Amino acid sequence: xxxxxxxxGLREYIAVVAIVxxxxxxxxxxxxxxxxxxxxxxxxxxxxxxxLFIPIYILLRIITLYHKQxxxxxxxITYLLGKYFGMIVIFMLWIISSIAIIDNTAxxxxxxxxxxxxxxxxxxxxxxxxxxxxxxxKRGFEQIGSVARIFFPFTIIAFFISIVLTxxxxxxxxxxxxxxxxxxxxxxxxxxxxxxxxDILFFCFLFPFIKDLKSxxxxxxxxxxxxxxxxxxxxxxxxxxxxxxxxxxLNYPHHEAIRFIFxxxxxxxxxxxxxxxxxxxxxxxxxxxxxNAMIFGRIFKVDHFEFIIPSLATVYxxxxxxxxxxxxxxxxxxxxxxxxxxxxxxxxxxxxxxIAKFKGDFANEQANSS
Amino acid sequence: xLKLLRKIFNDKKNPPEQSTQKKIxxxxxxxxxxxxxxxxxxxxxxxxxxxxxxxxxxxxxxxKKATILFINTITDSKAIEKQIIKPLLHNMKKTADISxxxxxxxxxxxxxxxxxxxxxxxGSAILFLEKSSKAxxxxxxxxxxxxxxxxENEVTLIGPxxxxxxxVQTNISLIRKTLRNESLMVESFTxxxxxxxxxxxxxxxxxxxxxxxxxxxxxxxxxxxxSVQNIAxxxxxxEDRPLSLFPSILYTERPDRATFYLEDGYIVLLMPNSxxxxxxxxxxxxxxxxxxxxxxxxxxxxxxxxxxxxxxFISLFASxxxxxxxxxxxxxxxxxxxxxxxxxxxxxxxxPIVEIVLMEIAFELIREAGLRVPTPIGPxxxxxxxxxxxxxxxxxTIVSPIVVIVVALGGVSSFAIGDLSLNFALRLMKFVFIIxxxxxxxxxxxxxxxxxxxxxxxVKSFGVPYFTxxxxxxxxxxxxxxxxxxxxDFFRPGYLKPKDMTKK
Numbered sequence: 001x002x003x004x005x006x007x008x009g010l011r012e013y014i015a016v017v018a019i020v021x022x023x024x025x026x027x028x029x030x031x032x033x034x035x036x037x038x039x040x041x042x043x044x045x046x047x048x049x050x051x052l053f054i055p056i057y058i059l060l061r062i063i064t065l066y067h068k069q070x071x072x073x074x075x076x077i078t079y080l081l082g083k084y085f086g087m088i089v090i091f092m093l094w095i096i097s098s099i100a101i102i103d104n105t106a107x108x109x110x111x112x113x114x115x116x117x118x119x120x121x122x123x124x125x126x127x128x129x130x131x132x133x134x135x136x137x138k139r140g141f142e143q144i145g146s147v148a149r150i151f152f153p154f155t156i157i158a159f160f161i162s163i164v165l166t167x168x169x170x171x172x173x174x175x176x177x178x179x180x181x182x183x184x185x186x187x188x189x190x191x192x193x194x195x196x197x198x199d200i201l202f203f204c205f206l207f208p209f210i211k212d213l214k215s216x217x218x219x220x221x222x223x224x225x226x227x228x229x230x231x232x233x234x235x236x237x238x239x240x241x242x243x244x245x246x247x248x249x250l251n252y253p254h255h256e257a258i259r260f261i262f263x264x265x266x267x268x269x270x271x272x273x274x275x276x277x278x279x280x281x282x283x284x285x286x287x288x289x290x291x292n293a294m295i296f297g298r299i300f301k302v303d304h305f306e307f308i309i310p311s312l313a314t315v316y317x318x319x320x321x322x323x324x325x326x327x328x329x330x331x332x333x334x335x336x337x338x339x340x341x342x343x344x345x346x347x348x349x350x351x352x353x354x355i356a357k358f359k360g361d362f363a364n365e366q367a368n369s370s
Numbered sequence: 371x372l373k374l375l376r377k378i379f380n381d382k383k384n385p386p387e388q389s390t391q392k393k394i395x396x397x398x399x400x401x402x403x404x405x406x407x408x409x410x411x412x413x414x415x416x417x418x419x420x421x422x423x424x425x426x427x428x429x430x431x432x433x434k435k436a437t438i439l440f441i442n443t444i445t446d447s448k449a450i451e452k453q454i455i456k457p458l459l460h461n462m463k464k465t466a467d468i469s470x471x472x473x474x475x476x477x478x479x480x481x482x483x484x485x486x487x488x489x490x491x492x493g494s495a496i497l498f499l500e501k502s503s504k505a506x507x508x509x510x511x512x513x514x515x516x517x518x519x520x521x522e523n524e525v526t527l528i529g530p531x532x533x534x535x536x537x538v539q540t541n542i543s544l545i546r547k548t549l550r551n552e553s554l555m556v557e558s559f560t561x562x563x564x565x566x567x568x569x570x571x572x573x574x575x576x577x578x579x580x581x582x583x584x585x586x587x588x589x590x591x592x593x594x595x596x597s598v599q600n601i602a603x604x605x606x607x608x609e610d611r612p613l614s615l616f617p618s619i620l621y622t623e624r625p626d627r628a629t630f631y632l633e634d635g636y637i638v639l640l641m642p643n644s645x646x647x648x649x650x651x652x653x654x655x656x657x658x659x660x661x662x663x664x665x666x667x668x669x670x671x672x673x674x675x676x677x678x679x680x681x682x683f684i685s686l687f688a689s690x691x692x693x694x695x696x697x698x699x700x701x702x703x704x705x706x707x708x709x710x711x712x713x714x715x716x717x718x719x720x721x722p723i724v725e726i727v728l729m730e731i732a733f734e735l736i737r738e739a740g741l742r743v744p745t746p747i748g749p750x751x752x753x754x755x756x757x758x759x760x761x762x763x764x765x766x767t768i769v770s771p772i773v774v775i776v777v778a779l780g781g782v783s784s785f786a787i788g789d790l791s792l793n794f795a796l797r798l799m800k801f802v803f804i805i806x807x808x809x810x811x812x813x814x815x816x817x818x819x820x821x822x823x824x825x826x827x828x829v830k831s832f833g834v835p836y837f838t839x840x841x842x843x844x845x846x847x848x849x850x851x852x853x854x855x856x857x858x859d860f861f862r863p864g865y866l867k868p869k870d871m872t873k874k
Contacts, residue, residue: 009843112813117698120810128810132817136824146827146841147820271695271702271812278816286824 008206010215012145015152016206017223018230019280020199020287025234026159026254026277027107028331029196032338033235034247037189038180042235047190049228051346052197056224058349059204060217062356065365067213073204074298080355087299089348094295096341097202098316101288103337105129106320107330108281114327115255116274122326126317129285134313136286137293138306141209144286151279158276159230162254163237165261165269170240180244195341196231200224201348202291251327289313395484403500407437413487429471431461440495446512450495454508468497468506479504488566513537513642518544521623524788526662533623538570538642544625545572549632553577559590561604565597569604572628572638579635579867585832586637586650601644610831615798617791618831620649620656627661635868651832651866655840655850657792658682663853672852679851681786685796688780689726690803690815692773696722698811710772717767723808725769729777730801732759737781838865845871 008016033041066076078086109126117125136144179186200220210216238253241260250256254277258270266272289309296312297305323329356362394413399406407424414422425438436458440450454472461471469477480486481504490496493511518540521533534541542556553575561569569590573583589608598604602621609618622628623646628638631649639648649656658678663671695703696711703711718725736755743751760778763769780800787793799822806814829836839846844864847854862868 009841011843012841117811117813124810125813128813128817132820135821139824139828142842143824143828146835146837147823149841150823150827150837265704267704268702271699275812275816275819278813279820282817282820 008142008145008209009211010219012149013206013210013215013219014223014226015148016145016283016287017199017203017219018226019148019152019155019283020203021197021223021227022230023280023284024196025231026252027104027111028251028327028334030231030235030238030253031247031251032331032335033189033193033196034239034244034253035335036193037186039175039177039239039244040180040186041189042175042232042239043178043186044190044193045196045228045231045235047187048194048196049224051191051194052200052224055346055349056200056220058353059201060220062349062352063204063207064213064217065356065361067207072208074295076352080352080359090295091299093202094292094299096198096344097288097292097295098312099337100198101285101292102316102320103330103334104288105285105316106323106326107334108285109320110326110330111252111255112278115252115259116270123321126321129281130313130317132282133285133289134310136282137289137309137313140306141206141290144283144290145209148283148287151276151283155276155280156230158273159234162258162261162269162273163233165263166237166241166257169261170237171243172240174240174243175236192342193338195338195345197224197227198341198345201345205291205294251331395487397483398481399483399486399498399503399505401501401503403435403437403498406498406505407439409483410439410486413483425455427455427458429458429461429468431463431466435500437498438495439490439498440510441490441493444493444513445495445510449512450510454495454497468499472497472508474508474510476509478507480507481505488560491566515540523790524622524624524627524660526660526665529661529665530624530626532625534625534640534645534647536643536645538568538640538644541625541640541647542570542572545629545632545638548626548629549574554632557587559587561590561593562595562597565599567598568642569598570640572632572640574632574635577633577635577862577868577870578637579869582651582832582866583637586639590639598641599643601639601641601646601648604639604641605648611829614829615795616654616826616829616836617657617789617795618650618652618829618836620652620789621646621791622649623647624661630661630664631656634862635866651834653831653834653838653865654826654836657789658851659849660788664856668853668855675851675853678786678788681783682796685780685784685787686800686803687815688776688783689730689800690807691812692776693722693726693804694807694811694815697808711770714770714772718770719767720769722773723804725773726777726804727801729759729763729769729773730780730804732763733777733781734797834865839863847873 030041033044037044062076062080063073066079070076070079074090077089080086081089105126109122109129112125112129113120113122136147203220207213207216210219234254238247238257241257242250242253247253255270258273259268261269263269289312293305293309293312296302296308302308320326391413394409399409410416411424416422416424421442423438423440423442425440427436427438428434429436438450438454440447453474457472458468463471480489486496486505486507489507493509493513495508495510497506497508499506515537516535518532518535520531524533532544534544546554551574555571555573555575557571559569559571560566571583571587571590586608590604593607595607598607605619605621606612611618620631625647628647628649632638636649636651639650659675660678663675665671666674696715700708715722720728732755736751736759740748740751740755760774764771764774784793784797784800787796802818803815806818808814810817826836827841835842838844839848840850842865845861846863846865847859847861849859853859860873862871862873864871
């Protein structure tokens with residue numbers, strides 16, 4: 001018997017979103033952005049933010065509209081797009097999320113191996129990473145939220161200390177020319193890479209877990225702004241430390257940066273930051289696996305989808321292990337993946353909106369409320 | 371052979387003596403005094419049982435035969451003589467009620483044999499009367515117990531210095547002394563069938579959540595043990611996860627602490643023979659806090675809390691981080707320190723993991739031995755431990771001095787964690803961390819830590835998540851790592867769903 005019902009509050013939700021999206025700044029995503037937009041890459045999250053404001057607003061609007069009649073986001077999609085087309089869209093989202101898991105787990109285990117444990121076999125690192133994430137994901141979303149909430153403050157403090165130390169070591173001159181390849185190139189790059197924030201679409205599947213709709217909306221906006229700030233400042237700090245020339249050669253600028261910085265007599269500080277980074281990594285993949293299994297369970301009608309997480313994760317791990325030169329394969333793959341995916345986050349919400357408008361549900365809502 | 375086997379099996383299923391005894395116990399006492407006394411004599415195996423007394427007498431005035439049954443060793447025999455036997459023998463009135471003759475505080479009647487037996491075993495004197503189908507129960511219990519003493523395991527500098535003792539009546543009185551309110555409930559339940567062990571459930575009626583109280587009562591009542599001797603055994607029987615490393619019920623010997631929790635809507639369990647109480651539900655923070663945090667001045671109390679939190683982390687991670695740094699991440703140690711570690715390790719034949727595990731086990735052994743050793747030879751353990759295991763091991767280059775420092779630091783830190791169960795949990799986890807550090811360095815430590823956190827947030831004590839009110843968040847006095855000023859402490863813990871949330 002539970003004395004209290006498990007709930008995910010505002011803080012837990014913000015921690016979850018911020019960890020999942022914010023962590024991207026510590027893998028090879030910044031180097032993709034830098035490659036595309038040169039010196040202006042650090043502005044791109046802000047441009048993406050402005051660009052994505054409308055789609056995200058629409059998404060939240062749609063959820064507000066239907067959250068009383070529908071149980072979850074699946075119902076909303078199938079209601080709006082019809083049973084078959086809706087299922088196709090959900091299936092497509094599941095494929096995207098699976099690819100993201102394979103790609104990211106492979107890259108993160110590659111980071112751990114190349115940067116910190118060059119002698120350890122990748123299989124061991126990969127399976128430990130997946131193993132911990134599976135253990136966490138099987139516990140359920142409330143637990144994931146709580147753990148994210150516990151780790152998040154430490155992660156963010158550690159990250160900001162590293163940023164401050166990086167900026168102290170960096171030079172302001174390196175950020176020029178501010179616009180990199182030019183303003184048009186910056187805007188074009190930002191649009192192409194706007195699937196940086198695609199996870200927001202997947203968080204819509206989580207809204208039934210959040211305490212109330214108000215916290216969900218508030219949490220989405222707060223974490224969205226937080227993530228924009230984190231990624232902008234993060235990339236700015238890398239740019240100031242390395243300059244564009246060196247950055248072009250680095251795949252994992254965050255990990256190179258924390259090797260560079262020092263504080264007082266402690267010359268090698270990376271091991272102060274890595275544990276926090278690792279904790280967030282575990283939480284991040286836990287959330288990925290959970291959401292992925294949830295969508296899978298919905299498509300194939302598996303009620304207790306927690307039980308298929310281990311098998312799904314094992315499959316992803318072995319797919320992730322296939323390429324030998326992970327660093328390059330997944331880097332190139334990610335660039336194309338981003339380019340292909342950018343319309344989804346921009347178009348899908350608008351499509352929802354138009355259909356809802358045609359169905360006359362907005363008018364009904366107004367009529368009901370008045 | 372077959373006959374023998376059958377006999378054995380039959381015996382096991384239905385021992386004739388026991389079943390007849392059980393039948394007798396379910397009956398009511400007959401009106402014939404002699405028959406009644408014979409039943410009880412056979413039940414108590416009189417006169418083999420040497421401290422069971424049957425005192426026959428003739429009540430003066432009424433000219434009625436009566437028998438008093440009591441167990442001499444657990445009753446106040448002087449009071450029985452003075453308050454029951456004497457008035458009965460010296461009575462002159464021809465018509466009078468027995469309760470008007472004897473001068474005792476409480477008296478009630480009972481006619482079922484099993485219930486009378488229970489009363490006798492709990493120290494009452496029973497008065498059987500001729501031609502009466504009811505026995506008079508007169509509470510005369512006098513169990514021997516020690517006096518009130520100072521708490522030994524939860525020592526504080528400020529605050530009350532009384533601790534619970536083995537007499538449950540004293541313990542309840544200690545709580546009632548602090549919490550003077552008519553809605554403080556003391557309910558008792560018999561939880562074991564054969565030995566009639568009792569549990570007292572204490573809660574404040576207009577604060578504690580009814581669902582929670584019923585849940586606890588249900589769980590206590592559903593026990594089917596033959597005997598539950600004391601509260602430490604009860605703890606294992608009623609906790610959610612007996613196999614879990616981390617405790618989910620608080621065990622305290624301080625009445626003031628129990629009272630604090632009662633005031634917040636928690637439930638306290640007491641049992642005879644137990645110099646302590648169980649407080650439930652418990653969260654991680656209940657184990658982290660001590661009662662002194664509240665008594666110390668605001669800043670001092672919070673300073674102690676920071677110290678304790680760092681003690682938890684040091685005792686968990688000191689040894690494992692040493693192993694991880696020396697085995698995997700040597701580049702992280704500043705050169706000067708690295709060189710000094712290297713010089714001390716020069717002649718040591720073992721890898722760091724072996725050194726650390728050796729020293730940790732030695733330290734745990736000293737600790738356990740120090741606890742079990744008889745007091746007169748206690749100091750020897752300290753000398754043996756410090757001299758032989760510390761200095762001599764270093765001089766013999768079995769371990770390096772830095773390992774002694776690291777292990778001692780972890781050990782001392784673990785003493786700063788007051789709660790015994792949490793202390794054990796952390797000490798056991800320490801070994802898991804050491805092994806994970808030896809296998810995967812800091813990656814292993816963080817992996818185990820993450821898994822541990824995933825496990826801990828899913829632990830529930832009587833339905834209350836382990837890390838509330840930090841996460842999930844509830845309205846409460848948010849007494850987690852730091853405590854608030856007492857005059858800003860407005861709320862009772864919301865995760866208990868108390869009937870009255872505000873404290874003012």
